[in-house]
Amino acid sequence: MTNAHLEITLESLLLKMTYEKDLKTVITNSNFITLLESLRKTDAFSHTLSKDISDDVTYRATHLLRKLKTAYAMPAFQLFSALRQLSDEIAKEASSTWKDLAQMASESSDGRLSITKLLLKFGNQTQTKALIERLEKEDPHAIYPTSSYRTSQGTVNSNEDGSYIEAVMTTSTMTEIHITDGVLEHDNHLLSDLYQPLGRCICVLDSNVSEHYEDEIKAYFDYHHIELTLLVYRAMEVDKGIAMVESLMADFKKVGVSRQEPVLIVGGGVIADTGGLACALYHRSTPYVMLATSIVSGIDAGPSPRTCCDGFGFKNLFGAYHAPVMTLTDRTFFKTLRTGWIRHGIAEIIKMAVVKDVELFKLLEDTGIELLYSQFGTVTNDQSLQEKGQRILSLAMRSYVQSEYGNLYETHQCRPHAYGHTWSPGFEIPSGMLHGHAVACGMGFGAYLSYKQGWISTEDRDRILQLISDFELSLWHPILDDTDLIYKAQVKVIEKRGGNLVAPLPKGKIGECGYLNELTLEQMKLSIEEYKAICKTYARAGFGVEPLCEDVGLEDPSTVAHSSTKSEALQNA
Structure with missing residues (x-):
């Protein structure tokens, strides 16, 4: 056609x-x-x-x-x-x-x-x-479609008597992503075009977002004559357990969510992960739209097809592959975020810059700490800074999606966007660190390992470490001294990655990626000692600003058990 x-x-x-x-x-x-x-x-x-x-x-x-x-x-x-x-x-x-x-x-x-x-x-x-x-x-x-967002095909062959059957199946999934401003302005039709024909919207709302934007959300749907049902959930890191997912599904049943009706999820990374998993499990595949209100959900957890929750003390132990049918990243929501929340989210942008996009890396170097304290240009009249903030988000999203969506079901482990996420899952929870600071430590250590392999120059190693430090993220945390803990995390990751370490690291130059597949306990201990000495030469001796969850008003996931989170409110607006 x-x-x-x-x-x-x-x-x-x-x-x-x-x-x-x-x-x-x-x-x-x-x-x-x-x-x-x-x-x-x-x-x-x-x-x-x-x-x-x-x-x-x-x-x-x-x-x-x-x-x-x-x-x-x-x-x-x-x-x-x-x-x-x-x-x-x-x-x-x-x-x-x-x-x-x-x-x-x-x-x-x-x-x-x-x-x-x-x-x-x-x-x-x-x-x-x-x-x-x-x-x-x-x-x-x-x-008779179950969903207009997904289609599948299969080829089935068998021998003559049918005692042996072989099948090859493929699935195509459709999604769209918008980096935009003013999603809740009445003349913005991205949400109304989707929900007006359906007549209603079921919205899962992060309680932190509810405090600032619930009235705006209600006003938007009221203006467009769309019935709105809000399911308000507390979505702290300590809440990211299977109980929250079960509670979400119970609410979906209560309000009668259908398989053709995209649930609207509004909030940060925790609500993106748990809400997406609940949608994946409910009716075996319920579509959802992600309206991201934080950096982490905006360019990482929000568009990610990997929905998940924690379990038995491990990060993201339970999960399903279920991409949103639409992701909306609107930086105007960043105006009400605490500086510490934005800072830790920037780690996910640095991740993509180091292993995927040198233009993004240079733009981060050029923009510097003003990006953080201007809330991505949303609280300044500096037009240049506003444009840079938007450009940084767009480049980060593009790099992430290019890496993620070509390997939707994680059928192989050559995944650049896992940079910084090889060892950090093992120490993030026990250290009480914010996710971004834990990832930053993993990125810094990974850059040093890449240098030791001869994959990047001293100059590029130092540029990577300097960028992490300049954004006040952590290069070092004392938990890294516990090399037995770090090595146990590596063993777990190898199990998860099909028997291979396959740790993504910068290789060749900034903006390109390679994979480290061997690191013995002795090599790890020596490398951590050497890396620690380098970290001491940076600002704050390598420590980040507000690196812990409790530093930014969140509960410490190392000391607080997962709660049996229940929906705070079920109401028609």
Whole structure:
């Protein structure tokens, strides 16, 4: 399908349709039927879709084409709304008509019926039944989709008597990511375009975010006439256990979340991980939208397909691979974050800069500590700093997604975004450190190991350590003296990574990655001693500013047991 083909189809519908705008007129229009078939036949989940169609089709349009592959199964109001969005991208002259048709469908008692049911009601029943029977065999995803965000295929072979069967299965998952400002402003339609056709939104809200933004969230959905149900949860690091996930699922059952209805998750890394896991488990796959309000959730935990919670004293022991269908990173939320929370989140950006994007690394060096104290340019009138803050977020997100989504189910362990995360999971909880400070220690130690391997120069090693120090993150913590603990963490990581250490480290130069697969206990002890001596030459002798959870108002995960977190509130706004 080409962009020109789509425009002609839309224009044909507009030119030939009578303007007696009622559902029967639309549904029985021959051009509308042609449009449905064109949308269905689009190779929507092709990796080359964006390249195959003409250059003036936006990325947003290709995302809508993937969603519209299930047009037959969509309620009329939802379909017309999606076609209005598509028209906005590729045929603006059609947009107002689709908007009018969506409004008409919203006011009709039949507007919530699927297109196939409307075809049976208003069209030729014999032809429609034949179409349904054909699609049941030819393209069941188009007619009876469980989700419009995911499709799967499989090839099954067997020997003649069926005693041996082999199957190869593939799954395609669709997601989109927006680095944007002002998500809750009333003229921003990213959320309303998604939830208005559904008629309601179930929102899992971090209680810390609720204190600052609950009224704005309510006002946004009220303005767009969308019913809102809030599930407010405390989401501290100590709450990140299976009890919280179970409580979330109980609330999903209470409010009747459906498999086609994306849950909106609003908050930081803990609510992203646990809320995403609850969605993965509920109905075996419930879609969700992540509205990130922190650095960690904004460029790491938020878009990550690795949903998880802690268990038995181990970080992220339980989990599932379940990417959000949309991630929204809005730095305007950073204005109300404590400086310590932003500081520890920057570690995840440094991670991607060191092993994936030298441009990002240089931009961090150039921007410096002002990035932290200006809350990514959100509390300053310095336009240059504002632009740098936005650019840093965009580059970090791009690097992360390039690393993560090419290996969605973690089928191999060459994962650049695990830099700093090889040894830190073993000492983060017992040390009581914030995640970002623990990762920073892991990155600093990893840079030193890379230098010892001869993979990076002294100059690049020192640039990496200096950048971590300049952002007041930790290069060192006394828990690193417990080499037996660190080595036990390494053993656990090797088990988790299929028998290999495969520790991502900078290799060659900053912005490139290699993997260390051997480190004996003796080598580790010697390397830690040498690294400790280097750390002492940096500001604060390598110690970070506010490195502990308790330093920034969070409970110490090393001393507080996981609570049986319950939903604070279940209410209709």
